[in-house]
Amino acid sequence: MPLSREDVQHIARLARVGLSERDMEHFSEQLSQILDYFERLQQVDTEGVPPTAHTLSLHNVMRADEEQPPLEPEAALANAPLREGDHFRVRAILEE
């Protein structure tokens, strides 16, 4: 199922990825192939099989509400590309 140019542009925008003209062609093809795999999966007869969100039959994996020591702020900020005091610094958040 070939994806339209608009679909690819929309997906790229949601992922905050800039695409060149060549990228466009490249990813259009790849994304279409992924959809094709799912098209094939759709052919499997699932009549009477309850839907599931997971392939593992695990349920209710939970932890008790107990604290553990957090990271030292210096460790937390160690890989920050930009920081100011104990804050991460990022480009201005502007409303679209």
Place this chain on the structure above:
Amino acid sequence: MTTTAAVRYETVIGIEVHAQLLTLSKMFCACPVPSLDSPPNSHVCPVCLGMPGVLPVINKHAVELTIMTGLAVNCDIPPEAKFDRKNYHYPDLMKGYQISQYDLPLCKDGRLEIEVDGQTKRVGITRVHLEEDTAKSMHVAAPTGESYSLIDVNRSGLPLMEIVSEPDIRSAEEARAYLQKLRQVLRYIGASRANMDEGNMRCEPNVSIRPLGSEPFGQKVELKNINSFKHAYDAIKYEVARQTQVIESGGRVAQETRGWREDLGQSVSQRSKEYANDYRYFPEPDLPTLTISREWVEEIRTRMPELADAKERRFQDQYGLSAYDAAVLAETRARADFFEASVALGGNDNPARAKSAANWINGEFARLLNADNADIEDSKVTPELLSELLDLLDAGTISGKTAKDVFEQVYRAGISPKRAVQESGLIQITSADEVSFAVEKVIQEHAKPVEDYRRGKEEAIKFLVGQVMRETKGRARPDIVIQVLKEKLNGSP
């Protein structure tokens, strides 16, 4: 504009409320919950920082608090629940997605009863689900003209409960009543501090208007940046007027999010609302689904405290209190508990004690607390101290007027009422002999009213009683004063 609008349009409001849950640790990691004044990025770990390769684990207590909230607002608790990823990019969202719940929330189809102008109304609750909070961003506009944002990740990953109402609310008054009732429920069950000014309870009303009698909804506008019940009320009032004006002038209400600006007294347009499918929800692959057994739900139900509405009814039945007194006492769990503890100390089967405890808590005590903008749970007055004061009153050791002074001393210093009475010599004079001296003095000093009374002007005795009370500094019992005065006045001149 307003008069014609009121006739022709109906307001339709649904409200999303977010409340931070009262847990010790975060939703999907064991980071301790920060306080309001924690230094930035001091309560973070690789999980809530969104580092690669980490795995979330569900906080069981947060799940239970959410189910308890669902039960408190009469929701169904479906046997299956799961978490989903809500994908969007924003610097306060560390992973590029938020773990939330999409199609299988923990609770659904509930209702909350509110009261507005003496009318009871039922507001439907669509769902209650659990998700994680985002980091906090702060905008900086430097003097250099440079503009950037600072991120504090402490809040990221805190357990956040979302409560979504049906579009059943029809006015700003109803919206305020709904929010107040919801806050009361959350506080009663200990699910959240639910303080809007601290940001641990937030609300986003969706407001639209439609011609009265028309079925389809109008275009809704989402209101944000609301930090108090007053903001909610004002923002809704403003929005209804704005939409009415747009429609009346031939325009169309745009689908948008508007932020309330308290300083301007108006809302301003924010980003246009993204469509739901832009979030590309899908089941969270890192978290197995939840199976909610009926046994678990019932076990949570047994832990749920009695709620305000039930307490209000019981206080009337059990203690014979007025509807007003019962409602005021049941307003907060702390006040209700204080009342019941005070009554129990005086012997539970004592309706007079219940009435007097209610009078003190809702009267003098409330007056002092209001003046200090304080809460009963933080007061120096304890049920034991109030009970001791009521014992002194019942025994006739102090007068009602003295009791007020003593109570204020107890309130300010937390001292025992007995001690306060002894130290200040405020013990009530109950013997006629002790009163006699003051009565003799007053009769001698006020010849005119004495004459008046003896000539048959009964009213004159009131003045004389007042003078005796003054003479005894309010410690004499009025009935004894009257008795002694009458004896002396009616006897030999």
